[in-house]
Amino acid sequence: MNTNNSIFTEEQIFKKAYGTLLGVATGDALGMPSSMMSPEAIKNTFKEKITTFLPAPEGHIIHLDMKAGEITDDTQQTMVLADIYLEEGKFSKESVAKRLLAWAKEMEGFTNTMLGPSSIRSLKRIEDGVPIDQAGTMGDTNGAAMRISPAGIVNPGDYDAVLKDVHEVCIPTHNTNIAIAGAASVACAVSAGMAGKDIDGVIDAFFYGAEKGMTLGTQWYSASIFHRAKWALEIARSGKNEKDFWSDLYNYIGAGVVMSEATPTALALFVYYEGDPMKTIMGAANMGGDCDTIGAIAGSIAGAYAGSDAFPQEIIDKLEEVNNLNLEKYAHDFTEKITVVK
Numbered sequence: 001m002n003t004n005n006s007i008f009t010e011e012q013i014f015k016k017a018y019g020t021l022l023g024v025a026t027g028d029a030l031g032m033p034s035s036m037m038s039p040e041a042i043k044n045t046f047k048e049k050i051t052t053f054l055p056a057p058e059g060h061i062i063h064l065d066m067k068a069g070e071i072t073d074d075t076q077q078t079m080v081l082a083d084i085y086l087e088e089g090k091f092s093k094e095s096v097a098k099r100l101l102a103w104a105k106e107m108e109g110f111t112n113t114m115l116g117p118s119s120i121r122s123l124k125r126i127e128d129g130v131p132i133d134q135a136g137t138m139g140d141t142n143g144a145a146m147r148i149s150p151a152g153i154v155n156p157g158d159y160d161a162v163l164k165d166v167h168e169v170c171i172p173t174h175n176t177n178i179a180i181a182g183a184a185s186v187a188c189a190v191s192a193g194m195a196g197k198d199i200d201g202v203i204d205a206f207f208y209g210a211e212k213g214m215t216l217g218t219q220w221y222s223a224s225i226f227h228r229a230k231w232a233l234e235i236a237r238s239g240k241n242e243k244d245f246w247s248d249l250y251n252y253i254g255a256g257v258v259m260s261e262a263t264p265t266a267l268a269l270f271v272y273y274e275g276d277p278m279k280t281i282m283g284a285a286n287m288g289g290d291c292d293t294i295g296a297i298a299g300s301i302a303g304a305y306a307g308s309d310a311f312p313q314e315i316i317d318k319l320e321e322v323n324n325l326n327l328e329k330y331a332h333d334f335t336e337k338i339t340v341v342k
Contacts, residue, residue: 001159001208008156008196010335015307016194017153017338018331021078022311023277023303024149025319025327027295028074029053031285032063035072039250039288050285053318063292069322073115074296076103077147079325081169085150086333091165097123097132097172116143116257122173136175137218142262144174144183146293149300151183152190153334157197159188159208166209167216176220181213182259185225186266186297193304199275202305203233206267223260228253232268245272246287255289262290266298270305277302277310 008016033054034042042050045057053069063072080103084095101123104115110124118139125135151165166184174183188209192202210226232253235245249268254261266284273279280302284295303310308331319325 012196012307013156013194013338014331014335015309016156016196016304017334018308018328019277019303019306019310020149020153020190020194020300021082021303021327021330022308022316022319023281023299023301024078024146024296025071025075025323025325026277026303026311026315027281027284027297027299028071028292029069029319029322030281031291031293031295032066032070032072033057033060034285034288035063035290035292036061037288037291039246042286042288049282051282053315067322069318071319071323071325072292073107074146074293075323075325076107077143078149078296079330081147081150082330082334085154086330086337089337091151091168093132093168093171096169097126097135100172101126116141118179119143119173126172132172133175136171136173138176138220139170139174140176140178140220140222140259141174141257142182142259142290142293142297144170144179145186145259145263145266146296148183148187149190149304150334152187152300152304153194154338155191156338157191157195159191159205159212162187162191163209163212163216166213170217175217177214177217178220178222178225178259180217181210181225182263184209184213184216185229185263186301189267189270189301190304193301193306197305199271199305202275202301203267203271206301210263222258225260225263228260229264229267232264233271236268236272242283246283250288255287255291255294257290257293262294262297265289266294266301269294269298270301273302275302275305277306278312278315
């Protein structure tokens, strides 16, 4: 499905790509200190609403001693995929498996709390000689969605091309229909943002990815991303104040590592804040649950929709100062690779 009937300048494509990457990194780093906390724990720990980068609080269960503005594996794995595409011009399951395994070893991901449950299990199986096509047949968590935005960046408005790339990327670690559907919904939403679609167009793309993605991969058990996202949108459009919106989203849809919680919740945040990346990301950071990952997912969608101009310069500067990501160069490199449909 190719819905890109617009003509974009290189500058516009660049800003969309840059915005997507900034959305991932900002959502990740801003949600890092509150990640894996309940709403009550966040309120007791931070006292005031999180609106900027903060260090991980003392004794954090996963992110102990991390600095304000520091990214986690969400952004790091996104950049692994970015490197694959920019160097090879495509995504392949072999490259994804090889590079994620090398990255995990470099980061000592098998001996710390960095890797998510699906990734650590699947990558260990690959290292033990299990074929790539079989390693991820139980992977059903949100790691597939947090890193998937490059597949949306490089296919602006072409959702069927997105689905093909998402499937290839997911095979090594998240080769289940539910994980592929979640990753495809996010990547298609990013693709729609890259193509200049309005919020309704982004929503339509999300549901297209969720529906088509369920036909791919190993059949696995889970609540429906499609139906939960419909419910999440009802909550987003209920007209409730921010705190009640967070509470309803957290309690009814969920904000954990389960794919059928994380991706519908990310979509609802994007819609509630009308596509504003910083407000969307702050919502994820303050709501509770898997704050960094949901922030990265929702941030990627909002960043593609709004573009890089929506991010304050001090946020961009802090990300680069702490992490040396060089996201601007990545965005330029992506821009050079993208063929604009005219």
